[in-house]
Amino acid sequence: MQFYGGDSHLCPVEKLLAEKDAHIARLSEQNEKLMALSLEQSDLLKQQQEINASLIFQLDQLKRMIFGAKSERFVPVSLPNQMSLDIESEAAVVPVPEVVTIEAHDRKKKASDKKHPVRMPFPAELMREEIILDPKEDMSGYKKIGEEITEELEYIEPKLFVRRFIRTKFAKEDNSEVLIAPMPTRVIDKGLFGPKLITQLIVDKFVDHLPLYRQMSRFERVGIKLAASTLSDTIAKVCELMYPLYECLKATILNADYIQVDETPIQVLDRAKKGKTHRGYHWVYHAPGQKLVLFDYRTGRGREGPEELLKNYKGYLQTDGYSVYDAFARRQHITALGCMAHARRYFEKAKDNDRQRSEFALSKIQSLYEIERELREQNCSQEEIVIVRKEKSQPILIELDNWMKSNLPHILHSSPIGQAICYALPRWEALSRYLLRGDLLIDNNLIENSIRPVAIGRKNYLFAGSHDGAKRAAMIYSFFGTCKMNGVNPQIWLADVLTKIADTKSSQLQTLLPQNWKGNQ
Numbered sequence: 001m002q003f004y005g006g007d008s009h010l011c012p013v014e015k016l017l018a019e020k021d022a023h024i025a026r027l028s029e030q031n032e033k034l035m036a037l038s039l040e041q042s043d044l045l046k047q048q049q050e051i052n053a054s055l056i057f058q059l060d061q062l063k064r065m066i067f068g069a070k071s072e073r074f075v076p077v078s079l080p081n082q083m084s085l086d087i088e089s090e091a092a093v094v095p096v097p098e099v100v101t102i103e104a105h106d107r108k109k110k111a112s113d114k115k116h117p118v119r120m121p122f123p124a125e126l127m128r129e130e131i132i133l134d135p136k137e138d139m140s141g142y143k144k145i146g147e148e149i150t151e152e153l154e155y156i157e158p159k160l161f162v163r164r165f166i167r168t169k170f171a172k173e174d175n176s177e178v179l180i181a182p183m184p185t186r187v188i189d190k191g192l193f194g195p196k197l198i199t200q201l202i203v204d205k206f207v208d209h210l211p212l213y214r215q216m217s218r219f220e221r222v223g224i225k226l227a228a229s230t231l232s233d234t235i236a237k238v239c240e241l242m243y244p245l246y247e248c249l250k251a252t253i254l255n256a257d258y259i260q261v262d263e264t265p266i267q268v269l270d271r272a273k274k275g276k277t278h279r280g281y282h283w284v285y286h287a288p289g290q291k292l293v294l295f296d297y298r299t300g301r302g303r304e305g306p307e308e309l310l311k312n313y314k315g316y317l318q319t320d321g322y323s324v325y326d327a328f329a330r331r332q333h334i335t336a337l338g339c340m341a342h343a344r345r346y347f348e349k350a351k352d353n354d355r356q357r358s359e360f361a362l363s364k365i366q367s368l369y370e371i372e373r374e375l376r377e378q379n380c381s382q383e384e385i386v387i388v389r390k391e392k393s394q395p396i397l398i399e400l401d402n403w404m405k406s407n408l409p410h411i412l413h414s415s416p417i418g419q420a421i422c423y424a425l426p427r428w429e430a431l432s433r434y435l436l437r438g439d440l441l442i443d444n445n446l447i448e449n450s451i452r453p454v455a456i457g458r459k460n461y462l463f464a465g466s467h468d469g470a471k472r473a474a475m476i477y478s479f480f481g482t483c484k485m486n487g488v489n490p491q492i493w494l495a496d497v498l499t500k501i502a503d504t505k506s507s508q509l510q511t512l513l514p515q516n517w518k519g520n521q
Contacts, residue, residue: 050414053353057416060352122151129154160222163194187498188237192230198238199495201231206476207490209456232465239472241501246475248509249482250309253294257315258440260447261325263301264454267463268470277463280470282454282477285309286447289439291515293450293481295474299467303327310334316437318444321427329430338431340365341443346420353416357407363419364400368393372442380440389435397432404428405469450481483514493517 080390128151156328169179187195204210212231219226253259263281270278281301285294298305303324310317310328320336329336350358371392375385404421411418424431434440454477464470483490497512510516 050412053412053415057349058355059224095203122153141301160197160219160224161213164352185499185502186251187241187502188234191228191234191237193234193322195498198234198498199491202235202238202476202494203480203491204233206473207453207480209453217298232469236472238498239475242475242497244506245497245501245509245512247480249292249478249513250296251295252290252510252513253285253287253292254309254313256290256292258287258289258318258437259313259315260286260288260318260441260444261306261324262286262320262444262447262451263453265301266297266454266470266473267300268467269463269465270467278467280464280467281305282451282474283309284447284451287442288446291485293447293452293478295477295481297467297470297474314442317432318441320444321423335433336430337433337440338427339444340431340434341445341448343420343424343427343431346416346423350416350420354411357411357417358420360403361400364396364403368442369398380438385438386435394432394435397428397435401425401428401432450485453477453481479514486515488514488517 019030059120085454167183170179171177187193187198193201201212201215204215205212212228215231216226216228261283264282266280266282267277268280272277278299280297280299283296283298283305285296296305296309301324305327306324314333316335316337317325317328319328320339320340320342325336328334328400344362346363347358347361351362371388375388380388408418408421408425411421413419413422434442464473480490482488483493493514496517501509501512504512511518
C-alpha cells in the first residue's frame with residue numbers, strides 16, 4: 001500500500017475537496033464583506049434620507065416664513081357633522097380621531113341672526129361741546145317737537161405749559177429769621193419735567209412704541225428743543241425712584257405657588273462690541289392667579305438668571321422645552337409643567353412631511369383645547385374643572401401618549417414628525433400635569449401675550465442703548481404688563497404713583513402696585 005504525505009501527496013479526490021473547502025471559505029469571507037458593506041450602505045442611505053428630509057423641512061419652513069401665513073390654526077380635513085362622498089383612498093393607516101364635545105351653546109350664529117351694525121356710543125365722561133342748529137326758515141307758527149343728535153369724536157391738541165412755583169419769603173422786622181414755603185415733593189429734584197409729562201414720555205415709548213428721537217421731533221414742532229440725553233436721563237431717574245416698587249413686585253410674584261417662565265431676545269448696544277449689538281434676553285415671569293408679570297433682563301440665555309431669581313421658589317413652574325429649565329424640574333420643591341402650545345407647534349410644522357400622523361395628533365390636541373374653551377365659557381369652579389379634565393381630557397392624553405410610543409419606531413427621528421414626537425414624548429408627564437389643579441393652565445400662551453409688546457417695541461426702537469437701559473425697560477414692561485392684566489390705565493396709574501412714591505413708606509409700597517392701586521377702585 002502506498003502512503004501520501006502533505007498536500008502534494010493527496011489523492012485527486014481529497015485535493016478536489018480541499019480546493020472546494022478553500023473556495024467556500026473565500027466565498028463566505030466575501031459574503032461577510034458584502035453584508036458589512038450592505039449594512040454600511042444602508043446606514044448611509046438612512047442618514048442621507050434623514051438629511052434630505054431635514055433639508056426639505058427647513059426649505060418648506062423658510063418658504064412659509066417668506067411667503068406663507070403665520071397662523072397655526074388647524075382645520076381638520078374631515079369636519080365633524082359634515083357629509084362625506086366616501087371616495088377617500090383606503091391607504092390611510094392612521095385612524096380618524098373622534099372629536100370630543102361638551103354640552104354648550106353653539107357659538108356660531110345663523111345668518112338670520114345678524115343685525116345691522118350699530119355705532120357704539122362714546123364714553124359718557126368725555127367732555128361734550130354742543131352746537132345747536134336751528135332751521136334758517138321763518139319759524140313763526142312752529143313748535144318744537146323734538147331734536148336729532150349726531151355725535152362725532154374730535155381732538156384737542158395737547159399743549160405744553162410751564163408750571164411756576166413762586167415761594168414768597170417773609171422776614172421778621174429785625175431780620176433775625178426768614179420764612180419761606182417749602183417746595184412740594186417733585187418726581188425729579190431740580191428736573192425739567194412735571195409728573196404728567198414724564199408719564200407721557202414713558203407711555204409713548206413703552207406702550208405706544210414711540211422712540212425718543214421721534215418724541216424729540218414732536219417737541220421741536222412746538223418750539224421746544226431737547227437733547228436726547230435729557231429724555232433718557234429723565235427715564236433713568238424715574239426708574240431709580242421706582243426700583244423699590246419693582247423689588248416689591250418681584251417678591252410678590254415669587255410668593256405665588258404657580259408661575260410661568262419664558263424668555264425673549266433684545267438687542268443692546270455694547271461698548272465692548274464696536275459696530276455690533278449684543279443679544280440680551282428679557283426673562284419673563286408670570287403669575288396667572290395673581291395677574292402679575294415680571295421682566296428680568298440678563299445678558300445671556302444661560303441658567304444663571306432664572307437660577308438666581310428662583311433659588312428659593314416653591315410651587316408649580318410652567319415652561320417650554322428649553323433645556324435650561326430641566327434643572328428646575330429636578331428640584332424637590334418645584335413641580336414642572338409643560339406647554340402644550342409648544343408641543344402642538346411641532347406637529348403643526350410637520351403637516352407637509354406626514355399629514356396623516358400630524359393631523360391625528362393635532363386633532364387630539366384640538367379636542368383638549370376645546371374642552372378648556374368650554375370650561376372657560378361655562379365659568380366652572382376649580383373643583384369642576386378638575387372633574388371634567390379627568391373625565392374627558394385624561395383619556396385623550398393617554399391615547400395620544402400610547403399613539404406616539406407605537407409610531408416612534410416606524411419613523412425617522414430627524415424627520416419633522418419624528419422631531420414632534422421626540423419633543424412631546426419625554427415631556428408628556430409634564431404636559432399632562434395641568435390636570436392636577438383647576439387653576440393650572442394647559443399652555444404658556446398668556447405669558448407670550450405679555451411678551452408681545454416687547455416684540456413690537458424692538459421693531460420701532462431696534463435696540464436698547466445700554467445694558468442698564470435694557471434693565472430699565474424690563475422694569476417698565478413689568479409695571480405696564482401688570483396694569484394691562486388688571487385693567488388699569490397705565491398712564492393714570494404712573495402719573496399718580498410718581499406723585500406718591502417718594503413719600504410712601506417701604507411697608508406701604510404694596511398699595512401702589514397696579515393690582516392693589518386704589519385708583520383702580
